[in-house]
Amino acid sequence: MGKILSAYLTPHPPIIIKEIGMGEELKAAATISGMESIALDIKEKAPDTIIIITPHGPLFSDANSIAVEESLKGDFGQFGHRELSYKFHNDLDLSYQIVKNSLKDGINLAQMTKEMYKSYGIADKLDHGVLVPLHFVDRLYSQFDVVPITYGLLSSKELYKFGRLINEAIKLQKGDVSIIASGDFSHKLLDSGPYSYVKEGPEFDKELVNILRDGKLSKIVTFDLALAQKAGECGLKSLIILAGILSDYKIETDVLSYEGPFGVGYATAIFNILGEEAKDYIEDIEIDQKNKLDKIKNMESSYVKLARNSLTHFLEYKEYLEIPEDIDRELLDIKKPVFVTLKKNGALRGCIGSTSSREENLAMEIIKYAVEAGLNDPRFPEVELNELAEITFSVDVLEKPEPIDSIDSLDTQEFGVIVTKGYKKGLLLPRIEGVDTKEEQVRIALNKAGIGENEDYKMERFRVTRHY
Numbered sequence: 316m317g318k319i320l321s322a323y324l325t326p327h328p329p330i331i332i333k334e335i336g337m338g339e340e341l342k343a344a345a346t347i348s349g350m351e352s353i354a355l356d357i358k359e360k361a362p363d364t365i366i367i368i369t370p371h372g373p374l375f376s377d378a379n380s381i382a383v384e385e386s387l388k389g390d391f392g393q394f395g396h397r398e399l400s401y402k403f404h405n406d407l408d409l410s411y412q413i414v415k416n417s418l419k420d421g422i423n424l425a426q427m428t429k430e431m432y433k434s435y436g437i438a439d440k441l442d443h444g445v446l447v448p449l450h451f452v453d454r455l456y457s458q459f460d461v462v463p464i465t466y467g468l469l470s471s472k473e474l475y476k477f478g479r480l481i482n483e484a485i486k487l488q489k490g491d492v493s494i495i496a497s498g499d500f501s502h503k504l505l506d507s508g509p510y511s512y513v514k515e516g517p518e519f520d521k522e523l524v525n526i527l528r529d530g531k532l533s534k535i536v537t538f539d540l541a542l543a544q545k546a547g548e549c550g551l552k553s554l555i556i557l558a559g560i561l562s563d564y565k566i567e568t569d570v571l572s573y574e575g576p577f578g579v580g581y582a583t584a585i586f587n588i589l590g591e592e593a594k595d596y597i598e599d600i601e602i603d604q605k606n607k608l609d610k611i612k613n614m615e616s617s618y619v620k621l622a623r624n625s626l627t628h629f630l631e632y633k634e635y636l637e638i639p640e641d642i643d644r645e646l647l648d649i650k651k652p653v654f655v656t657l658k659k660n661g662a663l664r665g666c667i668g669s670t671s672s673r674e675e676n677l678a679m680e681i682i683k684y685a686v687e688a689g690l691n692d693p694r695f696p697e698v699e700l701n702e703l704a705e706i707t708f709s710v711d712v713l714e715k716p717e718p719i720d721s722i723d724s725l726d727t728q729e730f731g732v733i734v735t736k737g738y739k740k741g742l743l744l745p746r747i748e749g750v751d752t753k754e755e756q757v758r759i760a761l762n763k764a765g766i767g768e769n770e771d772y773k774m775e776r777f778r779v780t781r782h783y
Contacts, residue, residue, distance in 0.1 A: 317409075317488035319564065319588055320360040322557055323353045324527070324550070326499045326581035327369070327447040329394045342576040349571035349583025350451040353495075356585055358456035363490030364406040365452070365459050366481065368556050369444030369497045370549040372465030373437050376662070376695070378423035379467040379477055382441075383410050387461055389441030401446060401453065406460035409492070412484040413462070422477045423467070444497045444549075460490075466552040468662045470705070472600045474552055475536045478559020479595075485560075496557040498550020500524075500573075500580025508578015510547055510751050519546030520573070520580040523554075527584050530568040532558040536596045537603035544748050548580070557586070558596065565592035604705065611707055611783075617643045618710040618782035621678060622655050622685035623703070629686045630700040638678050646678040653677065654711040654744060654779075655684040657698065664706055665692040670716065670733060670742060670777075681710055710782040711744055716775035725753040730776040732760050739764045745779060 330336045331343050331350065340347060357365070373380040382405060390400035417424040425431065432439040445463050452459075464481075466474060485492050500523065501516035502509050519542050526534045535551070535558045543551045571583040615623070621642065628636040638647070654668025665688040674680045685708070689698040698706065716733055719725070725732055731745045734757065741764025743756055750756050758768065766772050 317485045317490050317492055319482070319485060319560070320362050320491050320493050321356060321588060322494040322496070322561060322566075322586040323356075323448075324496050324498070324554065324557075324582055324584040324586075325350060325353060325448040326550075326579075326583065327371070327444045327497050328499065328577070328579065328581060329391060329443050329447055330577065332391070332399070332447065332450055334396055334399060335391060335394050343574060343581060345572040345574045346581040346583060350448070352571055353448075353583060353585060354451040354455045357452050357493055360493055361456065362459055362493035364409055364462060364488075364492045365449070365495060366409075366462045366464065366492060366560075367445050367448065367495040367497055368464050368466060368553040369442055370466060370553065371442040371444035372463060373425065373427055373432070373435065374465055374467065375423075375425055376468045378425045379417070379469065379474075380425040380427050380465045381410055381413060382463045383407065383414070383426045383428055384439070387441055387463065389446050391443070391446065394443070399450070401441065401449065403441075403449070403461040406462050406490070409484060409488050409490075410462050412487055413464075413481055416480040416484050417477060420476065420480055422473060422480060424477075448495050448497055464556075466556060470659070471536055471538075471540065471555050472597065472604070474555040475559040475596060475600060478556040479562055480559075481556070482560045482563055494557060494560055496550070496553035498553040499548065500550055500575075500582055501546035501548050502579045503547045504575040504580060505578035510578075512578075513545060513547075515542055515545035516547065516580070519543060519548060520575070520582075523551070524570060524573050524582060527568050527582070528570050530566060532561060532566070533596045533599050536600050550582075561586060561588075562595060563591055563593050565589045608704065608707070614783070615708070616710075616782045617646065618677075618681060618712075619708045621646065621681050622708045622710055625682040625685040626689040626698065627700070627703055630689070630698070630703070635686065636682050638682070642678055646681070647676050649677045650675065651677060651680070652713045653680045653684055654713065655681065655688040656709045656711070656744075657688050658707050658709075659702065659705050665689055665695050665698065666744075667692055668711065668713075670713065670740075677712065711779040712782070714778045714780075716777040719774050719776050722753050722757055722774070725756060725776055727751060727753060727756050729778065731779060732756055733775040733777065734760045734764055734766060734772050735775070736764070736766045736770055736772040739766050741766065746781065
């Protein structure tokens with residue numbers, strides 16, 4: 316019977332590797348010290364296999380993914396150092412047991428073969444979320460197999476359950492295992508960082524570091540996903556899976572370091588296994604989700620209530636909702652275009668609307684596009700009735716677009732953008748999480764329209780009134 320020897324949290328900035336940093340790595344001395352301490356601890360524990368959870372491998376909206384090729388390779392070529400190359404052996408027995416457990420319990424798990432990588436146009440290489448931590452380990456200890464897992468954009472509950480399934484798979488193996496949760500904290504700590512500063516960046520980092528120091532994994536699995544999204548991080552989901560893996564154990568957490576010298580939060584920590592102490596946080600997650608959604612629903616505007624009722628009615632009766640008799644008068648008197656957006660667990664679940672009003676009033680626009688967003692957004696499967704309790708709605712009412720000659724006339728917080736070339740048209744709403752620059756806003760709109768960045772296209776900007 317296999318057992319878990321230890322678990323760790325690591326960041327994954329390539330700049331902390333000496334050959335890549337070329338002196339800049341010295342600004343992250345505390346992080347490097349933490350990585351070295353983790354590598355030494357792994358050497359002393361001598362695991363047969365290291366499971367590493369990364370944000371930067373093959374990412375799916377509806378599934379986690381796991382490598383099932385025997386030989387695993389990677390290098391830092393994209394960071395200018397292809398000579399820093401690595402080769403590891405996959406623990407296929409453990410990998411396939413994780414696959415078996417996941418499929419049995421209904422947690423989607425993509426099995427990444429060479430053919431799968433090719434079909435999705437993804438390089439068949441280990442990503443830097445895996446390579447940076449293993450670079451430090453491999454210098455001291457190399458007698459281990461690897462199981463690389465990329466988390467999907469799933470709910471906290473699904474990620475946590477997946478972690479528990481990994482723990483069950485480990486127990487069925489012969490070898491001992493260590494786990495690394497690879498992930499950076501907020502990317503928005505400084506204006507000089509990869510993204511502009513937001514106050515939620517340091518708030519997120521401080522709260523998560525305090526939770527780690529307290530060793531309260533239940534607070535990780537119920538962490539505020541809205542705060543995490545605003546902070547622009549990539550480590551929380553790795554930690555949620557780790558919380559599931561460690562849920563049968565009593566642990567003691569040693570936070571080795573935290574710093575953000577380049578505008579991104581880096582934390583290193585060791586989770587020491589003290590013994591068995593079975594516990595399950597599923598009920599905590601479900602209660603937390605229900606309380607948050609109930610609070611949101613109680614505060615919903617008349618616009619959003621109409622959107623929710625419209626999609627609910629259509630899913631139940633397969634027909635459009637009639638305009639309620641007690642509806643607010645303004646929804647009947649105004650004629651403007653709308654976009655309806657659905658989110659599930661903080662991630663987009665559907666968004667459809669129009670740049671011109673097509674119905675007799677706002678009410679009919681909302682009724683129509685709530686159904687469209689739920690059932691006809693080609694990026695997502697149709698929303699099912701049992702999902703609605705976990706979905707939040709917003710309604711954007713669009714003002715008349717105005718032509719602009721320059722990208723300088725845009726502001727991602729104030730204006731949406733429409734790009735047009737012939738019959739091709741792409742639109743991006745304002746205030747989209749993760750879209751922080753005008754250039755990025757236009758690039759995404761062009762991509763949606765299928766217009767090349769170097770083509771001659773027209774731009775318009777528009778304001779919206781967003782209703783929650």
